[in-house]
Amino acid sequence: MLTPPEGAGAVEQERGDDVMTTSVGRRRLLVVGAHAADFVWRAGGVIAKHTAAGWEATVVALSYGECGESGELWREEGQTVERVKRIRDAEARAAAEAVGASFVPYDLGDYPLEVPAAVERRLADLMVELAPATVLTHTAVDPFNPDHPVAHRAVARARLLAMGAGGVAAAFSTIRPPALFVFEPHQPEACGFAPDTFVDVTAVWERKQAAMAAMGSQRYLAEHYAERNRQRAVQSRYAGTDPGTR
């Protein structure tokens, strides 16, 4: 059992039996991404690990990433935003199914993503409904992406809305605050990401691979994140994981 500080960094590695949990909340994991595929690369293994252990997992995609993160699709002549969104929806649903999660698209648009107060309230209501033990999202800082920090801010604010003023009665339903983790960004050093929690995903690696394969519009990222997983596995051994971790 891990009880991380708020905003703790979380990465995936291979081997081990840990799941990310706390003493509060249900065995539910809520993952919020700015774009439809963000959860796949950065949390696919963590999600599969938890669902394999009997947890429920919900993925919220604030947008489809239709404008900024669907590169392969925009090579096609005559492409349209609506068609890209339909394809991304199908891909993301298949990826979520591969790791045992439900997929909830908010379709707010991307590049730039904007999250109005009403949507923060919607996200808070979802947190109250699910009462997840753990919430996972982007880092607060990402100098190379306009939308990921916006997603982080919305999730952090929704979490505060969901918990209210520390147990004081409010005009809305509240829950005890779920643990908040941030997942591996594309360029960790630039985002100030220092991992302090490693989750072994060896047993579910094929499921993560299946999820990555489902995202045909961003196929170029699959090898990048497979390599990152292998590097974190080596690093995790210094944190005391099984010497055979690969």
Ligand SMILES: [Zn+2]
């Ligand atoms: Zn993204």
